[in-house]
Amino acid sequence: MYSLSRQQAILGNYWNVDPGDAQEEAADPNYGVDDGDDLEPEEVVDPVGEPVRDENGAAIGNEGDGEEDEAAWNLLEERVHWARGVIGNFDVMREDNQVGMNVYLEVLTLLETHAATLPV
Numbered sequence: 001m002y003s004l005s006r007q008q009a010i011l012g013n014y015w016n017v018d019p020g021d022a023q024e025e026a027a028d029p030n031y032g033v034d035d036g037d038d039l040e041p042e043e044v045v046d047p048v049g050e051p052v053r054d055e056n057g058a059a060i061g062n063e064g065d066g067e068e069d070e071a072a073w074n075l076l077e078e079r080v081h082w083a084r085g086v087i088g089n090f091d092v093m094r095e096d097n098q099v100g101m102n103v104y105l106e107v108l109t110l111l112e113t114h115a116a117t118l119p120v
Contacts, residue, residue: 086114 025031087107096102 083111086111 020026021031087110090107090110092103092107094103
């Protein structure tokens, strides 16, 4: 598969100079994998986006304080509810011939305009 995509890139004239990393470097099983020492633990979510919980109901991968986490989730839920109310029936799935960039910018502008009216 790599050879085929490389060949297509060469024939398509968008891979013409840099051959990429050396094969010896790329052959390392940990090539491209962050060590994770400097990363915050990520919360594990299911395909729907809900946190995966253990048998005690605690979110897996979340090492924070329970009260702090609950406050953060409540704030996030409030913000999502507010944003959905602002967006309303805006067609976020419409085709804009820019891979969604124009729709994204319109939604962002809409949210920023309404956020400016919120009390501080």
